[in-house]
Amino acid sequence: MSADCIVNSALEDTGFSYTLSLIQGKYKMSVLYTLTEFKVVRFNELRRYIKTISFKTLSSTLKELEADQLIHREEYPQIPPKVEYSLTKRGETLIPVLDAMCTWGEQNRI
Template sequence: MQEFRPTPVEHTRESATEGLESALKMIEGRWKLAILFHLFGGQVLRFSELERAIPDISQKMLIQQLRQMETDGIVARTVYPEVPPKVEYALTDWGQSLCPALDALLSWAGNKPE
């Protein structure tokens, strides 16, 4: 896997707002962050492993969230031609690059003044 290196971009207030709204839409949803945290660090998990790791999610919702993340380029899906089919999910390099941003957001949220 190649390491993802973001290209610095100059933003206006408007383009920054638009860019952040677009980014937040990609990770919004009740289960996407849970899926991301299970796949961070190069984890490759089968569908059934993700299902067990997130016990409150329905199969339908897990499929829906994974498909959206795959369409957005965050998750890669690999299907092996076996019977029964073996399907694995992993973060793309771009998806993995979310980790530091989410860590920073988590630290920010943890330092909320009282």
């Protein structure tokens, strides 16, 4: 990263800050990785994969990721309602960043 990125602007106006705003939160990265692994996932499947997440937290996390255009929500008009989630093309471009963070964490775990 160049020093100009931080020196010539406020940190909150940098790409770093924007990227962090998209992935910050306890479960956002877990949801993104789950969708990377399983491609299309229903709400209750996500809850089973991410064992410690509550219904309310998962619901709000999914809404935030959808608002940021990182995931796609597909609702099928049937009874009972069926809703599936998947990564958008934009969301897929974020996965290498998360992979790099994972690699760094594995190499520097104490």
